[in-house]
Amino acid sequence: MSDLTLDAVDRSGAIAEAFDELTGGTRADFFRKAVIGGAALTAALETPAAAQPRNTAKDVAILQFDLGLEYLQAAMYSEAERLGEVSPKTLEWSRVVGANERGHVEAIRGLLGRDAVKSPSFNFRGVTEDDRVFTETAVAFEDLTAALLKTQAVQVDSRRVLTALASLHSVEARHAAWIRHIAGIVPAADAFDQPTSKARVVKLVDSTNFVTSAPRTRGRRQPGYTG
Amino acid sequence: MRHTRRTGLGAAFALAGLLIVAAVAVVIAGASSGPSAAEPVLPASPRSALAPENVPLGPRPAAYWAPVLAATAAHQEPAGQAVVADVPARTPEGTTNIVLVLGEAERRAGELWVRARVPGEPDDVRGWMPRSALGGYTPVHARLVIDRKRLTATLWRNGRRVFRAVVGIGAPATPTPSGHFYVRNQLHRYRRPFYGPVAFGTSARSAEASDWPAGGFVGIHGTDRPDLIPGRVSAGCIRMTNRDILRLARLMPVGTPVRVE
Numbered sequence: 001m002s003d004l005t006l007d008a009v010d011r012s013g014a015i016a017e018a019f020d021e022l023t024g025g026t027r028a029d030f031f032r033k034a035v036i037g038g039a040a041l042t043a044a045l046e047t048p049a050a051a052q053p054r055n056t057a058k059d060v061a062i063l064q065f066d067l068g069l070e071y072l073q074a075a076m077y078s079e080a081e082r083l084g085e086v087s088p089k090t091l092e093w094s095r096v097v098g099a100n101e102r103g104h105v106e107a108i109r110g111l112l113g114r115d116a117v118k119s120p121s122f123n124f125r126g127v128t129e130d131d132r133v134f135t136e137t138a139v140a141f142e143d144l145t146a147a148l149l150k151t152q153a154v155q156v157d158s159r160r161v162l163t164a165l166a167s168l169h170s171v172e173a174r175h176a177a178w179i180r181h182i183a184g185i186v187p188a189a190d191a192f193d194q195p196t197s198k199a200r201v202v203k204l205v206d207s208t209n210f211v212t213s214a215p216r217t218r219g220r221r222q223p224g225y226t227g
Numbered sequence: 228m229r230h231t232r233r234t235g236l237g238a239a240f241a242l243a244g245l246l247i248v249a250a251v252a253v254v255i256a257g258a259s260s261g262p263s264a265a266e267p268v269l270p271a272s273p274r275s276a277l278a279p280e281n282v283p284l285g286p287r288p289a290a291y292w293a294p295v296l297a298a299t300a301a302h303q304e305p306a307g308q309a310v311v312a313d314v315p316a317r318t319p320e321g322t323t324n325i326v327l328v329l330g331e332a333e334r335r336a337g338e339l340w341v342r343a344r345v346p347g348e349p350d351d352v353r354g355w356m357p358r359s360a361l362g363g364y365t366p367v368h369a370r371l372v373i374d375r376k377r378l379t380a381t382l383w384r385n386g387r388r389v390f391r392a393v394v395g396i397g398a399p400a401t402p403t404p405s406g407h408f409y410v411r412n413q414l415h416r417y418r419r420p421f422y423g424p425v426a427f428g429t430s431a432r433s434a435e436a437s438d439w440p441a442g443g444f445v446g447i448h449g450t451d452r453p454d455l456i457p458g459r460v461s462a463g464c465i466r467m468t469n470r471d472i473l474r475l476a477r478l479m480p481v482g483t484p485v486r487v488e
Contacts (some may be wrong), residue, residue, distance in 0.1 A: 078284060082284065082366065098284065099284070102281070102283075104277075108277075111277065122363045123362045124363065126332070126341075129332040167277055212362060215294035215323040215325070216323050217294075217481040217482075218413045218481070219413075219414050220414065220416045220417055221320045221414060221417065222414075223414050223422045223426040223428070223446055224319050224444075225446025226443055226444070226464050227446070227463075
């Protein structure tokens with residue numbers, strides 16, 4: 001069984017394309033989008049789901065990529081909770097963070113509708129069975145997701161998606177700070193956080209080999225069972 | 228002239244005092260009677276398009292299975308010498324071999340070992356395997372119970388019975404082994420009516436048929452002889468009508484634990 005990169009999730013290449021465009025944004029674009037307030041924004045955000053406009057191709061690609069990361073995080077916390085091999089203290093925060101991450105998966109799937117991609121297969125290679133490694137991996141992914149969401153906020157087309165990403169971002173940052181504190185790492189060492197690129201996210205996720213191909217358990221060969 | 232200036236200054240102070248009193252009165256009146264139309268109104272906070280809801284984990288799975296990435300051995304102890312069973316990476320049918328993970332892990336000399344149920348005989352073969360030899364874990368929420376006395380197969384999911392059918396089992400000379408096993412593959416679209424349209428391979432191995440070319444593993448499959456069901460008619464396999472096996476194929480995933488009692 002060969003391992004795949006996170007790119008395996010990006011079937012059409014739309015995610016990669018959109019992220020290539022991410023570097024073209026400017027601070028002015030961000031502030032133009034972010035500072036808009038008032039009744040127009042409120043009305044746009046409160047439009048019933050059925051009447052909401054379709055997401056743009058770029059927003060779909062961004063949300064699909066986020067969904068891939070949320071699938072990964074939700075699967076990791078869920079597996080740790082189910083196996084129960086980490087310490088009770090770790091299980092305590094993992095349950096809370098896992099419930100948040102599963103909520104993120106459901107919410108982004110809801111935003112994407114028919115454009116939601118399926119979850120890939122994961123192999124956490126013992127991380128969910130080792131207290132120290134699990135905690136360190138959790139910190140790395142929470143930091144990474146918060147940094148990625150900062151980059152995406154600059155580029156999304158829709159105010160609705162921008163607000164969604166902002167509400168995701170603050171929770172991921174809280175996760176990062178909480179788990180950092182538990183792991184004995186300073187929660188907020190620097191005055192400012194830096195955004196991160198899609199290329200770095202893909203590289204880091206790829207280096208974990210967590211995303212794998214599904215094992216082949218169905219076949220067409222003649223059965224050789226006892227009969 | 229001096230007198231006039233002093234008088235004018237006094238009037239100015241008096242006017243300023245009146246204006247202050249009037250302004251305070253307006254503020255107090257405004258505070259007590261609510262905002263006037265001329266005051267600026269702040270926009271309502273935007274609501275996130277994401278529903279702020281946590282998602283609980285859901286029912287506890289019946290089991291977890293993991294693919295075998297490389298041929299390895301299951302050991303009596305973590306990192307021990309005694310081997311319980313050899314575990315190939317492929318089944319005799321060419322699919323990826325799998326094991327059931329039992330939820331126990333130990334680190335020995337820097338390597339993580341996990342306890343797993345592995346294919347073989349007799350009943351319930353368990354051993355310790357290096358975690359690195361296994362792929363990702365998949366939870367399974369179903370379990371199958373084969374009742375050799377009543378000749379039935381019953382599938383349970385999250386504590387609810389979702390399937391029941393009468394079955395054919397091993398003849399007295401070639402009995403279906405009892406114990407704890409699991410489904411490790413699903414075959415379909417082969418050209419062998421004897422096995423019906425779908426066949427599941429299990430980790431159970433018949434002691435009487437272990438020298439078979441394919442290892443003597445017990446299957447759960449359809450049949451071209453529905454007239455023999457229910458009964459004790461097979462060489463160890465569990466047979467059911469083609470209608471029932473097709474129904475089961477929609478409900479039972481690979482990795483499902485099987486208890487034969």
